[in-house]
């Protein structure tokens with residue numbers, strides 16, 4: 001049984017079809033990567049899954065239940081968490097307070113449960129020492145860590161990561177990948193949009209290549225990266 005499915009999802013902005021009849025299943029605990037050139041429709045796909053956008057056609061299923069009409073809050077409460085391409089913390093709140101907001105309002109935790117979960121996530125994401133720092137002043141790696149931590153605080157069963165490795169140094173990337181691997185090892189399913197391919201392929205076991213809103217290819221990372229079509233379109237290498 002799939003934990004999450006997209007079934008024939010399409011979305012247009014005016015005349016531009018950004019998602020064109022996209023279907024795929026995500027197995028429980030699977031780590032799936034999504035690649036494609038700029039503007040291929042990757043972030044739009046996430047917005048369709050989280051409910052920030054509604055598809056013009058097609059369905060989004062969670063645990064084989066149709067959630068297409070549900071709000072982002074409802075989907076978050078059902079176990080879909082996300083990190084945004086551009087980190088979106090509450091800058092005036094501390095790192096810890098940011099997690100608390102996510103745990104209470106996204107994760108539905110109350111009483112002592114929320115602080116306990118937040119302390120655990122601070123540790124898992126390497127943010128413990130920064131708990132009392134205002135989010136607004138953090139450098140990029142720690143903003144990315146916080147973005148991941150905020151998504152985790154909503155207690156997702158499926159976590160969507162949107163270009164979380166972008167802009168990091170190689171050493172910072174290794175650090176973040178280790179955290180993502182640990183999250184995956186605990187059983188959380190992952191869909192990860194990423195241009196930093198070595199980071200992505202060190203975690204995911206399947207890749208979907210998107211182009212002009214359509215699924216160009218799906219397969220193991222080796223199969224997809226070896227495809228002349230993918231190389232030509234995504235990497236700009238002539239077949």
Ligand SMILES: Nc1ncnc2c1ncn2[C@@H]1O[C@H](COP(=O)(O)OP(=O)(O)OP(=O)(O)O)[C@@H](O)[C@H]1O
Nearest residue numbers: 013016018036037038039040041042043044045085
């Ligand atoms: N709300 C919107 N209104 C109009 N056009 C939009 C909107 N959101 C996205 N688009 C357009 O849809 C196309 C796909 O955008 P999307 O952000 O999904 O691509 P992407 O594959 O995530 O790109 P990138 O790798 O650059 O982040 C782009 O041409 C973008 O300008």
